[in-house]
Amino acid sequence: MEIRQLNTFIRAAQLQSFSKAAESLGYSQSAVTVQIRRLEEELNTRLFDRMGKRVSLTVQGEQFLSSAYDIMYEVNKAKLSVADESEMHGQLHVGTIESLCFAKLPAILRRFRECHSGVALQVTIGSPEELIEKMERGELDLIYILDEPRYSNNWYKLMEEKEEVVFVASAELELEGEGPFPMEALLDKPFFLTEREANYRRVFDRYLASREMVVTPFLEVSDTAFIIKMLEETRALSFLPRFAVEESVRQGKLRELTVADFHASMYRQIFYHKDKWKTREMDEFVRLAGGSVSP
Known part of the structure; x- marks a missing residue:
C-alpha cells in the first residue's frame, strides 16, 4: 500500500469521479484507475461502485475512507515533525x-x-x-x-x-443635506449593485422588503472593483463593504452616506x-x- 494510492483514493472519494481526481492530482485517468485497482486488490475488497463516469463508495469503501484519513493525518504529522521550521516549501x-x-x-x-x-x-x-x-x-x-x-x-x-457594509455615493451626486438620509430619499437615485442573491445585496433586499420598498438598479454586476470604478466616474449610489471603499472615500472620490434607522454588518x-x-x-x-x- 502506497501513500500516493491513499491520496488518490481520498481525492476520488471526495470528487466522486476518477477523471476529476486525475485532473486535480496531475495524473492521467488511467493512472488513477490503476492505483485504485491495485489498492482494491491489496485490500481484497471493492472500494468503489462504477456508474458510467460517476463513482461512489461501497460500504467497505466508506469504512476504509475513515482509516485513510487517519493514515494521511499521521503521515503529514510525521512530515511536519522533521520539517525545517525556518522555511516553508509547500x-x-x-x-x-x-x-x-x-x-x-x-x-x-x-x-x-x-x-x-x-x-x-x-x-x-x-x-x-x-x-x-x-x-x-x-x-x-x-x-x-x-x-x-x-x-x-x-x-x-x-x-x-465583523465588517460594516455601507452606502456610498459618487462625490458629485447631488443629495439634499448631509444625512442621515431617509431611505426613501435615495431610492429614486441610480444604484449600482451586486447581483441579486449576492451576500451583501441580499441584506439590502431583505431590509427593503421588510419596509415594503423596492429598488431597481441601473447596473447589476458581480465585480465590486468595477462598481467602485463606475461610482468614481458616474453619479450613482451603491451598498458595499466599508473596507472595499475606504480608500476611495479617503481620496474624496466617493462619499459614505449615513441612512436613518439602517445598519448592516457581515x-x-x-x-x-x-x-x-x-x-x-x-x-x-x-x-x-x-x-x-x-x-
Missing part, C-alpha cells in the same frame, strides 16, 4: 470572494511572499456557496469569505471579524474542512489575515 490553495480578493488579499499575499517565497500560492474566486462546495470536495485548503456567520460540524472556523471568516490536515502554510495565512490559528 503549496497553499485559497478560495475567496471577489471583494476580499481585490481589497484584502494583495497585502496578505505580499507579506506572505516576503516571508515565504518558497510557497506556491493559488487563489480561486467564487461566491461563498461555490467556495464551500469546493472546500467540501477537498479542492481548496481553506476559504476566506465575507458573509453572515456560517457554521458546520464539518468545518473548523479560524477567524470571524463577517470575514476563514474555514477549513475537518478532514483536512492544517499545514504551516495555512496557519501563516490565517495569522497574516489577522485571525487565530487554532484548532
Whole structure:
C-alpha cells in the first residue's frame, strides 16, 4: 500500500469521479484507475461502485475512507515533525470572494511572499456557496469569505471579524443635506449593485422588503472593483463593504452616506474542512489575515 494510492483514493472519494481526481492530482485517468485497482486488490475488497463516469463508495469503501484519513493525518504529522521550521516549501490553495480578493488579499499575499517565497500560492474566486462546495470536495485548503456567520460540524472556523457594509455615493451626486438620509430619499437615485442573491445585496433586499420598498438598479454586476470604478466616474449610489471603499472615500472620490434607522454588518471568516490536515502554510495565512490559528 502506497501513500500516493491513499491520496488518490481520498481525492476520488471526495470528487466522486476518477477523471476529476486525475485532473486535480496531475495524473492521467488511467493512472488513477490503476492505483485504485491495485489498492482494491491489496485490500481484497471493492472500494468503489462504477456508474458510467460517476463513482461512489461501497460500504467497505466508506469504512476504509475513515482509516485513510487517519493514515494521511499521521503521515503529514510525521512530515511536519522533521520539517525545517525556518522555511516553508509547500503549496497553499485559497478560495475567496471577489471583494476580499481585490481589497484584502494583495497585502496578505505580499507579506506572505516576503516571508515565504518558497510557497506556491493559488487563489480561486467564487461566491461563498461555490467556495464551500469546493472546500467540501477537498479542492481548496481553506476559504476566506465575507458573509453572515456560517457554521458546520464539518468545518473548523479560524477567524470571524465583523465588517460594516455601507452606502456610498459618487462625490458629485447631488443629495439634499448631509444625512442621515431617509431611505426613501435615495431610492429614486441610480444604484449600482451586486447581483441579486449576492451576500451583501441580499441584506439590502431583505431590509427593503421588510419596509415594503423596492429598488431597481441601473447596473447589476458581480465585480465590486468595477462598481467602485463606475461610482468614481458616474453619479450613482451603491451598498458595499466599508473596507472595499475606504480608500476611495479617503481620496474624496466617493462619499459614505449615513441612512436613518439602517445598519448592516457581515463577517470575514476563514474555514477549513475537518478532514483536512492544517499545514504551516495555512496557519501563516490565517495569522497574516489577522485571525487565530487554532484548532
